[in-house]
Amino acid sequence: MNKTILGAVFALFFVDFGFGQLVKTISGNVKSGGAIVENAVIYVGKKKINCDVQGTFAFTVDNSVDEFTVVAPHFEKVVQKIGSEPVQVYQFNLSPHAEDLAEIIVRKKASLVYDVSGSNKLNAKTLREYSAQNLGDALREINGVNSLKTGNNIVKPIIHGLSGSRISMLTNRLRMEDQQWGTEHAPAIDVNGLTRINVVKDAAALQYSGDGVGGLILLERQIPENDTIFSQLTSTAQSNGSGGALAATFVRAKEKGTSYRIDAAAKMFGDRRAADYVLSNTGNRDFSAAAQLRRKLKFGTLNAELSYFQTETGILAASHIGNATDLYFAIQSQKPSVVRPFTYDIANPKQQVSHLFSQLSLEEELGKWNSKWYYGYQRNNRKEFDIRRGNRDNIPALDLTLQSHSILADFKRMFQNTEVKLGISGGYQTNFANPDTGVRPIVPNFTKTDLGLYAISDLELNSTFRLESGIRYDYSRITASKFYQNSRWIERNYQSDFGQFVVFENAGELLVEPIFNYHNIAANAKVSGQISENYRIEFGATALNRNPNVSELFSDGLHHSSGIIEVGDLRLKQENAVKVALNQNLTWKASTFSLESFLQRIENFIYLQPTGFLTTIRGAFPVYEYKSTTARLFGADFSWTYRFSNRFSFKTAASYVSGYDVRESRNLIDIPPFNWHSSIVVKPFDKSDFTLELRHEYVAFQNAFPDFDFETNIVQNNELSQVTVPISRPPNAYQLFDLKASWPFQLQKTALQASLGIQNIGNQSYRNYLNKQRLFADELGRNITLQLQINI
Amino acid sequence: MKKQVFIFATLATALFTSCDDDSASQVIEEEVITTIEVTLTGGGETITLVSRDLDGDGPGLPVSVVSGNLTAGTTYTGAIVLKNETETPAEIKNPEILEKDEEHQFFYQTTGTVGTFTYTDADSNNNPIGLTFTLQTAATAGTGSITFTLRHELNKNGTGVDQGIITNAGGSTDIEVSFPVTIE
Numbered sequence: 023m024n025k026t027i028l029g030a031v032f033a034l035f036f037v038d039f040g041f042g043q044l045v046k047t048i049s050g051n052v053k054s055g056g057a058i059v060e061n062a063v064i065y066v067g068k069k070k071i072n073c074d075v076q077g078t079f080a081f082t083v084d085n086s087v088d089e090f091t092v093v094a095p096h097f098e099k100v101v102q103k104i105g106s107e108p109v110q111v112y113q114f115n116l117s118p119h120a121e122d123l124a125e126i127i128v129r130k131k132a133s134l135v136y137d138v139s140g141s142n143k144l145n146a147k148t149l150r151e152y153s154a155q156n157l158g159d160a161l162r163e164i165n166g167v168n169s170l171k172t173g174n175n176i177v178k179p180i181i182h183g184l185s186g187s188r189i190s191m192l193t194n195r196l197r198m199e200d201q202q203w204g205t206e207h208a209p210a211i212d213v214n215g216l217t218r219i220n221v222v223k224d225a226a227a228l229q230y231s232g233d234g235v236g237g238l239i240l241l242e243r244q245i246p247e248n249d250t251i252f253s254q255l256t257s258t259a260q261s262n263g264s265g266g267a268l269a270a271t272f273v274r275a276k277e278k279g280t281s282y283r284i285d286a287a288a289k290m291f292g293d294r295r296a297a298d299y300v301l302s303n304t305g306n307r308d309f310s311a312a313a314q315l316r317r318k319l320k321f322g323t324l325n326a327e328l329s330y331f332q333t334e335t336g337i338l339a340a341s342h343i344g345n346a347t348d349l350y351f352a353i354q355s356q357k358p359s360v361v362r363p364f365t366y367d368i369a370n371p372k373q374q375v376s377h378l379f380s381q382l383s384l385e386e387e388l389g390k391w392n393s394k395w396y397y398g399y400q401r402n403n404r405k406e407f408d409i410r411r412g413n414r415d416n417i418p419a420l421d422l423t424l425q426s427h428s429i430l431a432d433f434k435r436m437f438q439n440t441e442v443k444l445g446i447s448g449g450y451q452t453n454f455a456n457p458d459t460g461v462r463p464i465v466p467n468f469t470k471t472d473l474g475l476y477a478i479s480d481l482e483l484n485s486t487f488r489l490e491s492g493i494r495y496d497y498s499r500i501t502a503s504k505f506y507q508n509s510r511w512i513e514r515n516y517q518s519d520f521g522q523f524v525v526f527e528n529a530g531e532l533l534v535e536p537i538f539n540y541h542n543i544a545a546n547a548k549v550s551g552q553i554s555e556n557y558r559i560e561f562g563a564t565a566l567n568r569n570p571n572v573s574e575l576f577s578d579g580l581h582h583s584s585g586i587i588e589v590g591d592l593r594l595k596q597e598n599a600v601k602v603a604l605n606q607n608l609t610w611k612a613s614t615f616s617l618e619s620f621l622q623r624i625e626n627f628i629y630l631q632p633t634g635f636l637t638t639i640r641g642a643f644p645v646y647e648y649k650s651t652t653a654r655l656f657g658a659d660f661s662w663t664y665r666f667s668n669r670f671s672f673k674t675a676a677s678y679v680s681g682y683d684v685r686e687s688r689n690l691i692d693i694p695p696f697n698w699h700s701s702i703v704v705k706p707f708d709k710s711d712f713t714l715e716l717r718h719e720y721v722a723f724q725n726a727f728p729d730f731d732f733e734t735n736i737v738q739n740n741e742l743s744q745v746t747v748p749i750s751r752p753p754n755a756y757q758l759f760d761l762k763a764s765w766p767f768q769l770q771k772t773a774l775q776a777s778l779g780i781q782n783i784g785n786q787s788y789r790n791y792l793n794k795q796r797l798f799a800d801e802l803g804r805n806i807t808l809q810l811q812i813n814i
Numbered sequence: 815m816k817k818q819v820f821i822f823a824t825l826a827t828a829l830f831t832s833c834d835d836d837s838a839s840q841v842i843e844e845e846v847i848t849t850i851e852v853t854l855t856g857g858g859e860t861i862t863l864v865s866r867d868l869d870g871d872g873p874g875l876p877v878s879v880v881s882g883n884l885t886a887g888t889t890y891t892g893a894i895v896l897k898n899e900t901e902t903p904a905e906i907k908n909p910e911i912l913e914k915d916e917e918h919q920f921f922y923q924t925t926g927t928v929g930t931f932t933y934t935d936a937d938s939n940n941n942p943i944g945l946t947f948t949l950q951t952a953a954t955a956g957t958g959s960i961t962f963t964l965r966h967e968l969n970k971n972g973t974g975v976d977q978g979i980i981t982n983a984g985g986s987t988d989i990e991v992s993f994p995v996t997i998e
Binding site: 340342343344345347348351352355359360384386393395397409410411412413414429431448452454455457459460461462463466467469503504505507508509510513525528529530531533535578579580587636637638639640641642643737740741742 | 818821822825826836837838839840841842843844845847848849850865866867868869870871872873874875876900907910911913914923924925926959961963965966967969981984985986987988989990991
């Protein structure tokens with residue numbers, strides 16, 4: 023307020039000494055909800071006036087000017103008519119920009135279920151920077167989240183050492199239903215159009231799922247709550263892969279009435295490059311589109327959403343191998359055995375994935391209860407094209423279609439100082455493995471029916487402490503239909519336990535239709551305390567169960583991409599996981615520290631264990647069986663942010679996980695090595711938001727790995743000799759530097775942002791332990807990204 | 815509220831009762847090669863080497879049979895026939911190889927006392943395929959083994975590949991079978 027007066031005085035000063043030539047003096051300040059708005063700018067025609075650090079401004083205009091515009095990053099612009107008074111003082115209360123606002127609203131809602139500490143979310147702004155990349159890449163921004171990759175495009179998130187079906191992923195409340203399909207299947211959703219991502223590492227959000235043993239990822243695509251209309255266009259070009267992405271969003275939002283949002287994005291890339299060679303057949307083509315409609319009616323709010331995603335991804339040519347001998351030679355050669363000139367063409371082997379997602383929901387106040395009703399339908403399809411003989415290249419070697427219907431009802435209300443949430447969910451899912459492929463499918467036909475019930479309470483114990491607790495019951499019934507080879511059925515000794523499920527026998531194969539029923543109870547409790555303004559602590563414990571997924575139960579056969587024979591086990595039981603987590607957040611002067619630590623024990627932990635060798639007419643293959651053991655994981659994520667000044671800040675974050683197989687007394691496979699990320703952000707200019715960021719990433723050598731090396735016989739120099747196939751040893755430690763410069767600016771009334779990024783500046787060749795293709799090729803070399811964002 | 819409960823209940827009932835039984839259809843694996851038959855003709859006799867693996871990547875092991883011993887110092891004419899015997903009648907797979915002959919090549923690796931192999935066929939680029947060959951058996955008697963390897967999508971221009979040296983061939987293996995042989 024003082025500043026306003028000062029501004030007015032300042033303005034009067036102008037009038038007094040302006041010798042009457044200037045007709046009007048305008049001053050005031052720019053705030054939002056009482057807080058100072060940084061970097062606000064006034065446009066009078068083409069003239070630009072910067073507000074000071076307190077958001078105060080003053081200027082003079084003559085009679086020819088009748089309006090001016092107030093613009094600030096992350097806020098809705100305001101166009102102000104100028105009155106006729108000679109001295110005018112304005113106080114602007116800006117509304118947050120639509121996408122930022124959506125985030126604030128979501129955060130408010132979300133805080134009632136779980137507390138997401140600052141480092142565990144990604145906002146629309148960050149996600150937009152990843153427009154040309156994929157979801158798994160963007161998630162790596164979050165400390166403690168890694169990715170399990172098959173090449174560059176198939177990226178699955180790992181949270182605290184766990185991935186795949188141990189991570190539940192939801193989009194706008196509805197669970198994404200495709201993570202049963204094994205490691206070579208990335209989540210089928212585009213990062214474009216998402217407005218926010220929350221990662222719940224302590225697995226405590228029982229409202230959403232009872233089996234997210236590794237954690238949850240909540241994806242949100244929201245229409246802002248306030249009245250707004252905007253469109254965004256993001257175009258990105260990347261040197262590595264000589265491709266790019268184009269993404270567009272149009273939003274028309276109203277507080278009352280009908281709102282809608284439309285998103286569309288397309289990506290195209292050719293072969294990527296490692297530092298020293300072309301990674302042949304690593305191009306991709308993605309397309310995604312989404313439409314959302316919100317209608318506020320007298321009795322409630324109706325939401326409808328339809329989205330579609332498809333991708334075609336090449337699989338690194340050099341990773342297509344046959345038997346153990348091929349694997350041995352591929353590893354020995356260091357360089358990929360197939361390096362062809364760069365091309366945009368995608369040849370076999372390749373993957374085509376599509377995902378249709380639709381959802382209808384109704385939110386209504388029923389007395390003191392807030393109720394939300396949902397219906398969702400999803401259709402996932404995955405086709406794999408392999409290198410085949412006899413003109414079968416255009417016939418997929420795998421063609422799976424998964425259809426899922428779900429219904430949910432969520433209720434919540436306040437009882438004095440306690441928020442109570444109750445809910446029920448039902449699901450029906452069918453998986454169809456197309457038999458026309460001419461290859462026995464790795465995942466069989468199945469039907470799955472689910473029922474879930476939950477109750478959560480969030481109790482404010484006092485002004486400092488809160489207790490959140492929940493319980494959830496899940497029932498699942500899986501009915502599968504699969505042809506087993508007689509030889510496999512006998513070798514697995516299934517007849518005694520599962521003989522009753524055999525339907526008939528034909529041509530050396532048995533049709534088996536087993537039924538599995540699973541009952542699970544999950545529970546959690548978490549105490550959080552805001553001990554002081556600067557210190558926050560959370561301590562929670564969660565017990566969850568995860569049913570074995572269909573690949574773990576039914577796999578039986580050769581996995582072409584890895585050259586191993588995978589054998590599932592019908593006898594596998596649910597995983598029982600208990601996780602305790604302690605999170606602390608401390609603000610001290612200009613520093614913010616966060617330390618999240620966890621300890622988890624999983625009984626019946628299901629993993630692939632090498633068990634021997636199988637000789638076939640195609641040579642010898644290592645056999646991996648799904649086994650269960652007792653796993654123990656612990657780790658910590660630490661981050662420190664230091665703001666030297668408004669112009670200069672520093673952040674460093676480190677993450678460590680240990681995974682151990684207690685029963686076999688050895689390390690777990692695919693546990694992320696210690697990694698350490700640091701960045702320095704500099705804003706060199708006062709009057710511009712131009713930002714320069716230098717990032718450093720250090721990934722250590724993972725010395726805690728299980729020795730799964732195996733021996734194979736090859737003919738060398740007229741003699742049969744035994745060689746070791748070194749598949750276990752993780753690659754060496756590496757460090758990478760990235761540079762990013764972004765420049766937001768205003769062109770007339772359009773807000774733009776240009777940015778230039780260089781990843782892997784030194785064009786370092788390195789390999790990543792968590793990439794299934796690390797045995798065959800290096801990771802990506804240098805990549806230069808140019809991006810232009812336009813907001814209208 | 816009543817309306818929602820009604821709709822919800824109806825949907826729930828629909829979901830839980832709509833058990834359209836999707837029985838699996840038996841997949842006919844037309845592409846697989848179950849059997850390799852190598853015929854060696856020379857010195858007035860015919861020796862066959864057969865290996866058969868009817869369950870492919872199933873746990874059953876291939877069964878290999880060698881019809882007799884080879885004679886030392888003899889030139890045999892060799893021919894390979896590949897079959898899918900899960901079909902009746904068995905399908906000969908050689909045409910599928912010849913159709914994409916520039917993508918396929920057989921390699922013959924030996925241990926112990928066997929002899930020397932020479933390719934006698936060629937693809938359109940004049941590189942060997944290896945479905946036919948000659949075997950000049952060793953001059954002295956002894957025992958050894960022959961490994962027949964069929965590589966797909968290999969690099970035929972790799973060093974020594976057209977001479978039958980497998981080391982730089984790359985690609986993926988479609989057949990790899992070893993037979994014990996005796997030269998007398």
